[in-house]
Amino acid sequence: MTRQVRLIPLGGLGEIGKNLMVVETQSDTIAIDCGLAFPEDDMPGIDLVIPDVSYLIERKDRLRGIVLTHGHEDHVGALPFVLKDINVPVYGTRLTLGLARRKLDENFEGEVDFRVFEPGDIIDFGSIQVEPFRVTHSVSDSVGLILRTPAGTIIHTGDFKLDQTPVDGEPTDYSRLARAGDEGVLALLSDSTHADRPGFTPSERVVGETLDRVFQKAKGRIIITTFASNVPRIQQVIDVAHQHNRKVCVIGRSMEMVVDVALNMGYLRAPLGTLVDPSDLGKYPHSKMVILSTGSQGEPLSALARMSCRDHRKVEIMEGDLVIMAASPVPGNETMVSRVVDNLFRCGADVIYEPESEVHVSGHSSQEELKMMLNLTRPRYFVPVHGEYRHLIKHAQLAVATGVPPSNVLIGENGTIFSLSPEHCEIIGVVQTKNIMVDSSGVGEIGDPVLKERKYLSDSGAIFVSCVVSSTSGALLSMPSVKSAGFMKSVRGEALLAEAGKRIKEYFDALPPEGLLRREFLEEEVASLVQKLVRNETGRRPVVVCSLSTV
């Protein structure tokens, strides 16, 4: 048996989200996580982005399973799409599978072979054995993975922080990591999300302490928003509300789902009578209520965004309300969050939103924790994962600072094929990967050319020309129709479209009377004539489409 293993990230390296790492030996392939990403600014009309798993589809026969580290969308969200092509067993902890199952119930018709594991279990994939170990993160029941392979032991941290006082009392399993380090670790694959943040990430408990102080002073209604999946934080909100004799009402689809799953599975505990139904909101005075709402990212259709625009059926924001934004904006969402905060103030609420206010802490390790992970495991090779390119580089610098030789640090991007053996590590090639975009109607139907056209459309709009010509003489049979969308709605704009019509007529009038030219040629000529006119007159470059009909 070859003492060699290959690692192929199909997502999560050099970008945020859609995490998926392929691990393969000569005989077996497994995937770690199967996440989605949210669209970037330059992907209008796109709802989400999933990894390109062509590589896994080609290896269907030797793919033994998908192992999940935790239940966040960027680690489990692509399952409904990927399982359509490769329905292999899916492994995870109870809560992770509980959350994944709900996602699949919404979007997936087939049967899924879910297999629950607990930290310490050994899952046998032939030439690879996987042992999950406990890590702390911003969703309960998260794990990292110890993989025993023919080349040696590989540790994949999943997403993690080293919270010394986690809300559920289960810290990252330092002892198991130390033992793995003692036994020898071939490679460490570690979460780079916050590799550029100095120091330690504060414990989730800090948020509970802040909430306690804030609740102490609050006189009116309290409305809190956070990431729907942050079960430890939801637990703290319930606990603090109970201590201050307040009821908690959960509002917003995704948060209702998570609370339902976590309560049913025992990951969330609420004293009897603490949780109340939205329909009972009117029964309690404002001073006795906490509303736990979705919308921490300012999503326009979320419960909180609707409240901020006085557009929510059940909750009307008013003076005396205190809104707590217990989340920081994910990069790209800053403007949406600011708008919601501004509008909440306009409604008369007070809002706690500053990062300094300690109502949010991250779920990812800062630099001191990342170095601790490196020192506990003392890997021969280091592969930074989960992060944009700068985070991978910063993480690599931390690894070198802890003693990993620079030549043993491997930085790649999605599709990079890393080959590791006890003697040697190298990048041996690249697998083609691309973003698969999902929108309202389909998966992968919108590609870069369409997005590029949309960019032009949104910058300057479009002009549509329609001409009718004689199929025999090629002469124009009526004045061309010139319409526009998203272009200019001014007198000058109208005049310009009329002028375009005249120029097109002149163009046809000047054609030699030798019968009809090729339709596509004429359409291009007309479009280009209009493009030039508009560019000269306005500097704008709208998309111009011409239809030529013959009768």
Added chain:
Amino acid sequence: MTRQVRLIPLGGLGEIGKNLMVVETQSDTIAIDCGLAFPEDDMPGIDLVIPDVSYLIERKDRLRGIVLTHGHEDHVGALPFVLKDINVPVYGTRLTLGLARRKLDENFEGEVDFRVFEPGDIIDFGSIQVEPFRVTHSVSDSVGLILRTPAGTIIHTGDFKLDQTPVDGEPTDYSRLARAGDEGVLALLSDSTHADRPGFTPSERVVGETLDRVFQKAKGRIIITTFASNVPRIQQVIDVAHQHNRKVCVIGRSMEMVVDVALNMGYLRAPLGTLVDPSDLGKYPHSKMVILSTGSQGEPLSALARMSCRDHRKVEIMEGDLVIMAASPVPGNETMVSRVVDNLFRCGADVIYEPESEVHVSGHSSQEELKMMLNLTRPRYFVPVHGEYRHLIKHAQLAVATGVPPSNVLIGENGTIFSLSPEHCEIIGVVQTKNIMVDSSGVGEIGDPVLKERKYLSDSGAIFVSCVVSSTSGALLSMPSVKSAGFMKSVRGEALLAEAGKRIKEYFDALPPEGLLRREFLEEEVASLVQKLVRNETGRRPVVVCSLSTV
């Protein structure tokens, strides 16, 4: 004479940028600043936004002048547009007018009556006397204004921080402010940009100290980017470079312009031979060079963004280069900045970009400075200016904390008419204001309806239908042409467009043979038919435009 004054912000309240405050008495009107704003995410194709000054145009006859507080774009950038309609004298300090003049040279054809003042001068506008006083900010020669009006003394801070060790040695004039406070201040209008930041903003000197430490260790070429207008920071870069025996080369149009103006006017000093021309870059070893570049906001066409894509004519980024991002991203620019940083790393450079690295400090006051300003001036009324809505509210809370009665704090938005007299303050109405959008070709030609259409276009693209019907029978004379842009470029998309053509034909075939119906009616019917088909089949909602020609 009525002891009353009116304040009407035409920009800068409840938003970032395009600052313009109107101050008027019974007989005289003046404007403070005349800035532009950069477009928000939902304004595709727009280059900049300027204030709606219809109110000033109506009062042309009594408008005595525009007084500038400093030379930043959001305070002077709208001058070329506004002066076309109201060519009144423009007042400012030497550097402020120097920067404004360059902007006008590029965009304005007429003569401008520039009037230089210095801190301590008194400018007489009839019933209003204006006395500028020194403030520290991230551009040199900034001032605030003390306005003597029939109602009492009004202080407008401009943009400011209380830098105790400014690079040019000229701190904010505490003594003048204290004296004004002793004499009695009717109202304070104060910069709210960072009213949600606790503590003190660090001194600009901190950046110089950091640069000194970084330069000490750097072995290769150093590339620094910052805001082009930050003269004090450019001074520090030149000073530190000189101390470390490095030459400085300025690259990028806007920075070259500012350096040129500031050097010529004596606001920037460079030891002989320190500044070198880009064409001489090849003459010096990398270890002796500093490149000072535009692109701190990741602007795609900026010098640094081009370098990061290996697309700059003069500078090729390579291993050994150190890039210093001496600026924080303006809200909304985070993603662009991240992309540039990632690409610089991909080119092999090391990049210093973290906020923790102290290579950037803000030019605006934090909470302790704002409270100090309130306590120095002890105003009867307080009007927070320059900030989004949440900043105005936070600033109002600070004012109340320092003892201003809540009823004496006035929070408004653009267009609000504040009326102040020694006895009374109130909001007495609203002036209509809107965003005037400027794009490649014109001012104010693109409004909200066009932007809304562009939003639809960018989300789902457009479909164009063109039909030819008989002017007598109303029958379709050829198969309708159905084309699209930004919609779907797949087999399914093509099939859907073909299906739409068939449905349109069926629609016409089913019409009663009673001659031609009204064209607009038919066009709407056809568009709506296609819209429904596409929505049912794909869930998408492209813009559908139909042209019906008759022959």
